[in-house]
Amino acid sequence: MSEHLLSTRGLGRDAAVALLDIAEDMADTQQRQVKKLPTLRGTTVVNLFFEDSTRTRISFEAAAKRLSADVITFSAKGSSVSKGESLQDTAQTLQAMGADGIVIRHQASGAAEVLASSGWTRAGIVNAGDGTHEHPTQALLDAFTIRKRLHGAASRGRDLDGVAVVIVGDVLHSRVARSNVWLLTALGAAVRLVGPPTLLPGAVGGWPVTAGIDLDEAIDAGPDVVMMLRVQRERMTEAFFPSAREYAALYGLSSARAARLPERSLVMHPGPMNRGLEIAGEVADSPRSTVLEQVENGIAVRMAVLYDVLAGRRGAA
Amino acid sequence: MPPRTLLQADDVRRAIMRMAHELLETAPDGARFLVLGIPTRGAVLAARLAAAMSQVAGEPVAVGTLDVTLYRDDLGSQPTRPTGRTDVPADVDGATVVLVDDVLFSGRTVRAALDALTALGRPAVVRLAVLVDRGHRELPIRPDSVGRNLPSAKTERIRVRLVEVDGEDGVTIE
Numbered sequence: 001m002s003e004h005l006l007s008t009r010g011l012g013r014d015a016a017v018a019l020l021d022i023a024e025d026m027a028d029t030q031q032r033q034v035k036k037l038p039t040l041r042g043t044t045v046v047n048l049f050f051e052d053s054t055r056t057r058i059s060f061e062a063a064a065k066r067l068s069a070d071v072i073t074f075s076a077k078g079s080s081v082s083k084g085e086s087l088q089d090t091a092q093t094l095q096a097m098g099a100d101g102i103v104i105r106h107q108a109s110g111a112a113e114v115l116a117s118s119g120w121t122r123a124g125i126v127n128a129g130d131g132t133h134e135h136p137t138q139a140l141l142d143a144f145t146i147r148k149r150l151h152g153a154a155s156r157g158r159d160l161d162g163v164a165v166v167i168v169g170d171v172l173h174s175r176v177a178r179s180n181v182w183l184l185t186a187l188g189a190a191v192r193l194v195g196p197p198t199l200l201p202g203a204v205g206g207w208p209v210t211a212g213i214d215l216d217e218a219i220d221a222g223p224d225v226v227m228m229l230r231v232q233r234e235r236m237t238e239a240f241f242p243s244a245r246e247y248a249a250l251y252g253l254s255s256a257r258a259a260r261l262p263e264r265s266l267v268m269h270p271g272p273m274n275r276g277l278e279i280a281g282e283v284a285d286s287p288r289s290t291v292l293e294q295v296e297n298g299i300a301v302r303m304a305v306l307y308d309v310l311a312g313r314r315g316a317a
Numbered sequence: 318m319p320p321r322t323l324l325q326a327d328d329v330r331r332a333i334m335r336m337a338h339e340l341l342e343t344a345p346d347g348a349r350f351l352v353l354g355i356p357t358r359g360a361v362l363a364a365r366l367a368a369a370m371s372q373v374a375g376e377p378v379a380v381g382t383l384d385v386t387l388y389r390d391d392l393g394s395q396p397t398r399p400t401g402r403t404d405v406p407a408d409v410d411g412a413t414v415v416l417v418d419d420v421l422f423s424g425r426t427v428r429a430a431l432d433a434l435t436a437l438g439r440p441a442v443v444r445l446a447v448l449v450d451r452g453h454r455e456l457p458i459r460p461d462s463v464g465r466n467l468p469s470a471k472t473e474r475i476r477v478r479l480v481e482v483d484g485e486d487g488v489t490i491e
Contacts, residue, residue, distance in 0.1 A: 021399070022399065022400050025384065025403070028402070028403055029436070033436065034435065034437075037387045037388070038387075038388060307387075308397050309397075311393070311397045312392060
């Protein structure tokens with residue numbers, strides 16, 4: 001159905017629902033006696049990670065292995081070659097080695113797109129996070145998790161029409177937030193971004209969302225989902241907020257704030273969490289938290305994405 | 318050439334009833350049946366067949382669906398196919414599983430189904446029931462119960478139509 005998965009921007013409602021439905025079927029296979037599927041036998045998937053990410057890499061690796069693909073992990077971090085050349089050389093090397101699919105994480109926004117359109121490789125490209133641009137599989141697993149919590153076994157075929165989602169924190173540096181904005185709104189959800197003015201991107205006005213700086217106001221509106229973003233210390237080269245303590249006080253999801261949410265409200269976090277900073281440990285471990293479900297669902301969603309991009313005839317979609 | 322009708326609604330109904338009798342008569346002693354249909358039309362037929370078997374046997378027969386997409390050997394020959402839901406309501410281990418499909422042709426779908434079944438457990442016995450056997454097998458697979466044998470040319474198209482999917486019952490060739 002798709003040649004590549006580079007972003008959630010432009011992914012339509014029906015295509016997104018179809019992908020989530022395949023993920024449902026993949027999740028079901030993981031309840032079987034034999035969890036391994038023969039589907040991608042003979043297919044080679046390269047995990048090309050220019051940036052550290054143990055969780056995402058392991059999740060993709062597990063997904064590819066459950067589908068019987070051969071997995072090669074290429075950790076390109078620390079390469080001294082300048083970025084553009086390095087990406088080209090690496091891609092051409094992987095093409096020569098016979099990679100059918102490349103899962104790429106890169107610190108530069110647009111790296112996955114470059115790889116897909118460069119002609120350096122014919123492999124199917126899956127974006128596992130590029131700079132501050134997108135992280136589409138994270139958004140898909142978030143949408144999957146919300147849908148599953150709301151509709152359970154009756155999730156197939158449904159979108160997220162009317163679901164109120166608040167995304168809180170460092171939106172400026174967050175590819176997770178960007179991918180979620182496009183995907184969740186395509187699925188019919190109403191998205192509100194909340195964060196300190198210094199961490200909300202200037203372009204928010206052009207996105208199909210509302211934005212604000214007051215977390216308490218957003219909590220008291222009784223959202224269905226509160227998605228906390230990780231404070232990305234490693235991406236911050238200047239002071240975006242005065243202190244961690246002030247950030248936690250204004251934008252952290254404390255137990256007191258969580259207690260004001262309606263019973264049905266979910267709390268999500270893409271991990272890894274800074275407990276006590278953007279989310280209180282007690283909230284992260286509470287029944288409304290989906291943190292571990294997100295990790296579990298991530299494998300099924302990535303199986304669906306790898307299947308979608310790699311199982312069919314290349315060049316036929 | 319316009320499609321020619323080979324089986325009418327009544328023929329389909331009678332075929333399913335006869336298959337139900339046949340499967341029950343040839344069942345191993347103490348068999349615990351689990352009827353699994355291959356989507357889309359096989360699943361519909363499985364529901365009807367299980368209902369007929371329940372009626373004849375006087376006790377409920379478990380029925381579900383088995384999607385075989387992820388086990389197919391021809392995935393790379395066309396754009397990625399959507400997957401279907403697998404819903405197996407009873408334990409596969411030790412069951413007498415009846416696989417149900419609408420048309421038996423190359424046998425490759427059934428081969429995929431046997432693989433999918435293996436991932437779910439170890440049935441005591443596996444039977445194959447199809448509404449139409451049109452020949453041209455590519456694998457050593459044969460049905461245990463057939464609604465109608467319809468020898469056909471490989472270029473002909475046989476279509477099973479069922480009320481639940483197509484709005485009417487019947488089998489046509491073109």
